[in-house]
Amino acid sequence: MTVSWGAKDPNEVRNVSYSWVGRLNGALIASATLAVEDGTVTLSNVANTTTGISATISGGKDCETATIVSRIVTNEVRPQTLEQVFTLDVRDNASALGPSTSTKRQIIEMAYEECSLSGYEFNVTPEELFSGLRSLDGLMAEWASSSKDLGYNFPATFGGGDLEDVSGIPDAAIRGVAISLAMEIAPKMGKQMSAESRARLTKSMSVINALCAKRVSMGWARSTVAGAGNRRWGWGVPYGSPFMPTGRRRC
Numbered sequence: 001m002t003v004s005w006g007a008k009d010p011n012e013v014r015n016v017s018y019s020w021v022g023r024l025n026g027a028l029i030a031s032a033t034l035a036v037e038d039g040t041v042t043l044s045n046v047a048n049t050t051t052g053i054s055a056t057i058s059g060g061k062d063c064e065t066a067t068i069v070s071r072i073v074t075n076e077v078r079p080q081t082l083e084q085v086f087t088l089d090v091r092d093n094a095s096a097l098g099p100s101t102s103t104k105r106q107i108i109e110m111a112y113e114e115c116s117l118s119g120y121e122f123n124v125t126p127e128e129l130f131s132g133l134r135s136l137d138g139l140m141a142e143w144a145s146s147s148k149d150l151g152y153n154f155p156a157t158f159g160g161g162d163l164e165d166v167s168g169i170p171d172a173a174i175r176g177v178a179i180s181l182a183m184e185i186a187p188k189m190g191k192q193m194s195a196e197s198r199a200r201l202t203k204s205m206s207v208i209n210a211l212c213a214k215r216v217s218m219g220w221a222r223s224t225v226a227g228a229g230n231r232r233w234g235w236g237v238p239y240g241s242p243f244m245p246t247g248r249r250r251c
Contacts, residue, residue: 108132
């Protein structure tokens with residue numbers, strides 16, 4: 001199970017964190033490490049609490065995907081060693097999808113609130129919460145296979161995981177995901193979404209589409225001058241076209 005930390009510009013310095021609560025099953029972290037296993041990004045300020053880890057990430061080279069791995073040991077009588085892999089894309093002029101601080105429970109509760117079933121006023125049963133968790137897994141799997149991959153923290157098996165697992169979804173997309181989930185679960189309760197909810201969904205989906213927009217990889221234009229450093233030489237004189245090959249990719 002890999003968690004995406006989005007994309008960063010090589011010059012950007014970013015704080016990241018990860019909550020292990022959903023995988024600890026009541027245990028606590030006795031020791032933890034966080035290390036770069038592939039890529040040129042640099043980690044600093046690495047720290048952990050009894051339930052999570054955090055660090056500051058800087059550097060990296062354009063067009064690389066860094067792999068960062070956290071390993072923890074629990075404080076149980078029979079300690080477990082758990083591992084979590086993170087990926088981080090480094091792209092010039094990239095803007096990250098944004099911080100992700102929500103849990104899956106929060107998204108599901110927001111969906112039920114959108115269906116006018118606030119947990120403070122109605123009893124949302126544990127069965128309904130876990131049904132919502134399965135629906136969320138399914139919805140995010142559909143989106144990930146299309147053009148809306150939000151970096152969702154998928155469980156090892158469909159419907160598995162825990163309500164307290166970090167969602168991996170950027171905070172800017174939470175409302176759109178919650179309303180979309182509400183659209184999925186409302187018919188099961190014999191409810192219909194209001195016109196106001198549909199209007200909010202339209203606005204939120206435009207934000208999600210903007211977050212997920214991919215920069216197109218382009219070749220050099222036919223008129224791009226190669227420059228003196230890119231000339232081909234033979235017998236002491238330059239030869240061939242003075243322009244960049246159109247098939248060469250920038251990234």
